[in-house]
Amino acid sequence: MLDILQPEFPGFISIPKLRLLESDGLVTPERTPAGYRKFSYADVERLRYVLRMQRDHYLPKRVIAEHLDAMDRGLEPPEIEPVVPTVPEVALSADGMPTPEAFLKRDGLRLSRRELIKTAEISEELLVQLESFGLVSANRAGHYDRDALGIVSTAKQLAEFGIEPRHLRGFKAAADREVGLVEQIVAPRLKASDAEVRDGAERTAAELAALSVKLHATLVKAGLRRL
Secondary structure, rough: OHHHHHOOOOOOOOHHHHHHHOOOOOOOEEEOOOOEEEEHHHHHHHHHHHHHHHHHHOOOOOHHHHHHHHOOOOOOOOOOOOOOOOOOOOOOOOOOEEOOOHHHOOOOOOOHHHHHHHHHOOHHHHHHHHHHHOOOOOOOOOOEHHHHHHHHHHEEEEEEOOOOOOHHHHHHHHHHHHHHHHHHHHHHHHHHOHHHEEEEEHHHHHHHHHHHHHHHHHHHHHHHHHH
């Protein structure tokens, strides 16, 4: 049983958990005369459904039991709505470039490592590689923000074209240079005691960032036209 389910649910299934699910009545395998549990194909599929509902949708056992009861009566279980954040939509201007508002937006999104991997639909290996090259990192509490989600989602799409995290170091270096340039201009005002001055500096930084990205994108577009 464990050999069948472990590849799909690594670290999420164990003998004690199987016994707990059985004691809760979510699965009822047959018993041999010697008392050993005998799991049928239907039992395996039932367990797979239970584990998927717990891991991917965080459903309580009571709700899962209701779903199983409906399935036992020949009904279809209800469709499950996503319960994790979706990949953010960047505020774009009419020409498809990020606006200053996109750089000012702070929504406080915090994702655990597991939530980040699930939401972006990436592998643990890809995340480890991105972290090793300094492209993304968690905060002190171990959470990832909206920017991290955007980075890993984009890296996943690039990987589909054979572009690996190690190839992205140049992007990180270029971004750091652009941040450094903006910092030189606004850093003194960001440290001002006047809140209005600080707000103005943040707005200036956002506008400079938007212009920087626009220039970078336009240069890439112009370069591709020469191919």
